[in-house]
Amino acid sequence: MQNMRFLAVNLDSFLIELNDPEHTVALFRHLETIKHPHIVEMIPAATTILVYFDRLNTEVSALIRYIKSQRIERQQRHSVAKVVIDVTYDGPDLHHVAELLGVTVSEVIYRHSNTCWNVAFIGFAPGFGYLNSPDHPFGSIPRLSSPRKKIQAGSVALAGEYTGIYPKDSPGGWQLIGSTPQQMWDIHRDPPALLRAGAQVIFRDITRQPSHVVVPEIKIPRQPEQHLQPVFELLQTGLQSLVQDQGRTHQAALGVGRSGAMDQTALSQANRIVGNPDHAAVIEILNGGLKLKVLQSTVVAVTGAASHIGVSYAGQAQVKVPDYSPIALDCGDLLYIDSPHAGLRHYLAIRGGIKTEKILGSASFDTLAELGTPPLKPHDFIYSAELSVGSVLLHEKCAQQLPKIGDVVEVDVILGPRTDWFEPESLTQFFQQQWLVTQESNRIGLRLSAGLPLKRQIHGELASEGTCTGALQIPPNGQPVLFMNDHPLTGGYPVLGAIAIDHLDRVAQIPPGCLIQFRQKSEILDLDKEST
Structure with missing residues (x-):
């Protein structure tokens, strides 16, 4: 394929820039099909593809030469998923869009529902598809001058040359022309996203038909088995305490990022000290302020930010304990992590890991997508995942010099x-x-x-x-x-x-x-x- 430009992004990624959306979709589909062994993940967009690669096993120059050598026909036919979405055209901006175009409301509805739309890419939020068409039925629709603070899930909207459906309640600046009862994102569905890059979408006008709302099946999180006893009760959680692990991989096609522990080295060190496997979940604590009560004997480690870490053993006076070392705790002990004097985030690992539900392969809470284990709060109980463990390490060193305010x-x-x-x-x-x-x-x-x-x-x-x-x-x-x-x-x-x-x-x-x-x-x- 000609007219490709390759742009640096990072040591493990680069951007392919193409002339138009049609070329972009064709190349993305082709690269998805051939599955080069050293391409880790791709994020398609309007006229670009972000490529992550395995830098340990290939050189960027070799991979670019390989992509340049591919021959892809722009009009190449593919078997693609087709999705029909019911729409009630009653959006608050529908008449405004008609005025912008100088046409009737009926014409806006006709153009939108009689166009075959392509899912160019997924972005903004999990399951939010950017849909375009080579017919360009609306030209380019301007965004609102002042974005709305809340747009309801299922809202159908226009912006630029795209149409899209908001998968959840969120702020946004697109022009709203209708709504759909269909769910764009359902974590209990496989796959959770109704739309995927490369799919084709037809909007079906149900404005004059009786509409119904699809109520998702509400799944109650499975409660821990009765025989399991919690390891800790959280008494204070500070500014923000989240369950985090190495994060999600290979979920970009759903519009889901990696998330995971911000300081991956501190995560790994905490797990290593208590003998956990690398993938074990830990608690990431922002700016200290954690206090917990021990309900059964265990071993923990605290890494990351530098601060006073104290233990009150069986109701006795608080004793300072070291970070980056195993800390043995018994039932009735209290563990304190104060605000840091250097750094920002602590990582608390528990021998055996933390028992929690994994969403798309990870326990990590993504604060943008609101996906994963919810933020911890006072009086939550922490259970052991009872993972296979190895030897405890007596001490590790902090991998970096931690910054202080003003540094x-x-x-x-x-x-x-x-x-x-x-x-x-x-x-x-x-x-x-x-x-x-x-x-x-x-x-x-x-x-x-x-x-x-x-x-x-x-x-x-x-x-x-x-x-x-x-x-x-x-x-x-x-x-x-x-x-x-x-x-x-x-x-x-x-x-x-x-x-x-x-x-x-x-x-x-x-x-x-x-x-x-x-x-x-x-x-x-x-x-x-x-x-x-």
């Missing part, structure tokens, strides 16, 4: 894929000035601030494209947003660069009030030349 933290950046969207002076300024980590930072992203915002030299609108963990997306205000584990899979603002993979754990431990000094890890790579 300047140096972080490596891989430039791309949209570095050329910014003025050269802004690129120089990006590396010269220090960026404050603001209080508006969480597992979705860190909002950064500096005196001189970054300026673009390309001012057009960027079509949504895949983004990696660590991506530095630059919104119109010129102040970067650093995407973290729970970020959306696609974004509509240009990405100047991404945090090098080996510095993501460092970023996970940066508290608000620190400054980041970015260091250029690579030159602006021309991957097309690299592959020749």
